[in-house]
Amino acid sequence: MAEEELYDLVIPPGVPRSVIRDIIGKYDVELVDSPQRLSFANMDGDMRNLLAFRGKMDVLQKAEKDMVAQVKDFIGSD
Template sequence: MHKTLNLEELITSKQLEKEKETERGDLKIEELYDLIIPPGTVVSIIYDIVEEFGLEPVTRKIFVGVANSEERELLVLRGPLEKVQAAEKFLYEEMEAWIKNQ
């Protein structure tokens, strides 16, 4: 039986990994940047980005000027600048390929 991809489980598992690193004292203090994941992004692409680039998935309230909503809780992937930039490029390439195959 295959497992359905679930963003809540992904976020929880990565937070547990981070807590274990904190307990071991492996964390380094560094500047972190957020890659905002557009609503509707294919979940498998998000999983690939998290695993390949080692980014931390978190939710963040962000102003969205669509319809009547002012703030929405969106998924962001957090990490060092170089990884976030590489992940952003990967995200757009993968989404473009996915759209072309539909």
């Protein structure tokens, strides 16, 4: 049986650590470094290691919705 392909969901800079920890606890994902080429301002073409969740596509889609909702809640709170 072939292993299901894994994907990376890059975590936008600024996502609170509490949200990252919660997603890792709720979903079958792994926290990994993901080298990304930047394409803005004076960093055009620079490579940076950003954090990402690695997992199956269906799991990452649920985790992404949850992460966005939690960040919106976090921003809305005082």
